[in-house]
Amino acid sequence: MDISAVNALPFEDFVDIFGNVVEKCPLVSAAVWTRRPFGSLTDLEAAINQFIDALPESGKEGILRCHPDLAGRDLRRGALTRESREEQARAGMDALRPDEASRVARLNEEYKRRFGFPFVVCARASDKASVLRELSERCASERAAERARGIEEVKKICRLRLQGLVLPDNKL
Amino acid sequence: MDISAVNALPFEDFVDIFGNVVEKCPLVSAAVWTRRPFGSLTDLEAAINQFIDALPESGKEGILRCHPDLAGRDLRRGALTRESREEQARAGMDALRPDEASRVARLNEEYKRRFGFPFVVCARASDKASVLRELSERCASERAAERARGIEEVKKICRLRLQGLVLPDNKL
Known part of the structure; x- marks a missing residue:
């Protein structure tokens, strides 16, 4: 899927597909759907990272606690x-x-x-x-x-999961 | 379970039990575990509501998008x-x-x-x-x-789900 296909997804499909790029936290990708259209995979990744960074410290700990x-x-x-x-x-x-x-x-x-x-x-x-x-x-x-x-590790995991779902920017 | 049993839960058990009081958003209860001990069920509910209220608007929309x-x-x-x-x-x-x-x-x-x-x-x-x-x-x-x-409806749903899990304050 390229980034324009990502941008065309209704939120249900977006959350189905990207809901676990942050482990068991579909809230994150569901929130980031508001920010579409994304110019690139890098853009989508940045939107996710910014959402995570803006959480209070308890929210960051919450993300970690959703990990096995x-x-x-x-x-x-x-x-x-x-x-x-x-x-x-x-x-x-x-x-x-x-x-x-x-x-x-x-x-x-x-x-x-x-x-x-x-x-x-x-x-x-x-x-x-x-x-x-x-x-x-x-x-x-x-x-x-x-x-x-x-949280840095969560972002690395997220990047690799995104790369498994969306074509890299240089393949567009 | 009374509130002192809730306060004694390790985070894994807390997230297992309360992870869906906000539909498909275990991040919320996982975050709120940081705020324990809770003085009462009302206290736990207030901590959840405060966490939700502090989210950016995109995060609130994200919570809604996790609902069927x-x-x-x-x-x-x-x-x-x-x-x-x-x-x-x-x-x-x-x-x-x-x-x-x-x-x-x-x-x-x-x-x-x-x-x-x-x-x-x-x-x-x-x-x-x-x-x-x-x-x-x-x-x-x-x-x-x-x-x-x-979001007000999410909080009502959360209150009823919490009441199904924790003894009311006046039964303590």
Whole structure:
């Protein structure tokens, strides 16, 4: 789909298609539909990022809290969204060794207890070793820094999901 | 569940339980978890309403766009959330006569074309005749007024959904 096809979508179809570019937050794309027409994919991405940036800090934490744990409960239950399942699988999160799995579970809990939101990372842009190292390092960070860092990861995830849905600007 | 049980919930459980008090917008309750502990159900409801009120106008429209049409596509497909299905059924939206069904479909389309978001009404607080009359009347309104009116209806729906989940303050 190119950007002019995106601009022609009624909001129902827009929300159906783009509703999960920010995990479980269709509110974000539904809000951004107001800003159409978009000049390019970059434009659509910028509108989403601006909407996120304008949320109060609690709203940013809310976005993070809509994300599943890496290699966590939703993966084990088969309850991940399609996008998350594919991204976690690509980073090897569905095939951890037992020692890695219990380390991740322990660090996820530590992270959530410390910050009140889950560890969010763009797994698709990473591999298992880096994800595990980053989880361990970020557990030692501060809440405001982690909120900002998590939101940056949300935006990276969003960019990759958008690129899977809309033709890049230079292909127009 | 009483309010102290609500306050004791980890965010994952809070979002599981309250994630749909605003239809398909778990972001809202996930954000409001930051504000715990809540002194009462009224307090929790007020925190949700304040979060909604603080959103930019596009965000309010985004909330409306996450709502299904009354007696629309999602009802026919069996794709409504449990809460919406029960509320629409209670107002008789799942048992319209053919002439009523085509009138509602026509008015829903007119409303969405005019305003860029769907007609939202607290169906549970109403009956079939009132809902149909209101849909017809509100089609003639203005966009800013309908956005505000739709958000008031979202808050009524939220209040009733909350009351189904948390013991009222006077039962504590």
